[in-house]
Amino acid sequence: MLQKFLPLPILRSFVKEYWCLHIQHEAPTLNLPIAPIPETCLYFYPKGKLQVYYLDNTSATIPDNVVTGQTTLRHNLLIPNDYRMFKVLLQPSGFFRLFGIPMTLFTGGHEEMNLVLGNKINELREQIENADTFEEMVCYTDAFLLEKVRKYQVERHPIDAVLEQPDFYRFSLDELAHDACLSNRQFERKFLERTGVSPKFYSRVVRFNRAMKIKQQQPNRSWLHIAYDCGYFDHNHLLRDFKQFTGTVPTGFDFENAVIY
Numbered sequence: 001m002l003q004k005f006l007p008l009p010i011l012r013s014f015v016k017e018y019w020c021l022h023i024q025h026e027a028p029t030l031n032l033p034i035a036p037i038p039e040t041c042l043y044f045y046p047k048g049k050l051q052v053y054y055l056d057n058t059s060a061t062i063p064d065n066v067v068t069g070q071t072t073l074r075h076n077l078l079i080p081n082d083y084r085m086f087k088v089l090l091q092p093s094g095f096f097r098l099f100g101i102p103m104t105l106f107t108g109g110h111e112e113m114n115l116v117l118g119n120k121i122n123e124l125r126e127q128i129e130n131a132d133t134f135e136e137m138v139c140y141t142d143a144f145l146l147e148k149v150r151k152y153q154v155e156r157h158p159i160d161a162v163l164e165q166p167d168f169y170r171f172s173l174d175e176l177a178h179d180a181c182l183s184n185r186q187f188e189r190k191f192l193e194r195t196g197v198s199p200k201f202y203s204r205v206v207r208f209n210r211a212m213k214i215k216q217q218q219p220n221r222s223w224l225h226i227a228y229d230c231g232y233f234d235h236n237h238l239l240r241d242f243k244q245f246t247g248t249v250p251t252g253f254d255f256e257n258a259v260i261y
Helices: 094-099 113-117 120-130 134-149 158-163 173-179 184-195 199-217 223-229 235-246
Strands: 002-005 015-023 029-034 041-047 051-054 059-061 065-068 075-080 083-090 110-112
Touching: 002 134, 015 134, 041 120, 065 113, 083 134, 094 134, 094 184, 110 113, 113 120, 120 134, 158 173, 158 184, 173 184, 173 199, 184 199, 199 223, 199 235, 223 235
Parallel strands: none
Antiparallel strands: 002 015, 015 083, 029 075, 041 065, 041 083, 051 059, 051 075, 065 110
């Protein structure tokens, strides 16, 4: 069961949504592939230990609260039974603006939240763990973030609006920098500290995510047509991105169980 909640209006330039997930199943674990998704998040796991397996055959047990940066490669989540997740889905520059910490520190990985934000986050973690409903988790998180918003570190600039465009990948660097009222060099530097990756790489992730969503929703649609719809130069260009981001070819990817949104 997945539920989504909007934050308070005053928080929406920093936070897109709250996601609350509760999974119960009969298998020992569910194995779900995750392809790169254009997002950064705060995750809380109030019930159930989550494990991650990477393409290099290494694995890790995820702490019960983490900051995640921009994913760069596919990984697999092993979901235990009776698993709960509470996610703060941030605006592309939300974390950087709130805390003034560059997202380059979290690119392609995660860090335990209290090591980044201090012990104050432990109070919120305990409130979320002890909450009886997802609505309570949302209220506690709204209150925590309201306190942060009162003393946020970085003002909103045109680049932040540029970052939030859903069709970001359709624009050139020159066009994006112009809309952000910055030189190309300034745009790339400010973009990197906000997202952890370059504009070119982020654009590829956004476009690839769009292609993956279309394929999952329309499995009979050909990759040729998807490539055209998503603005790829040609079919092979999309397949090269697929190989880089998932470590396999389309026929070897588990679309039925994959987490793509």
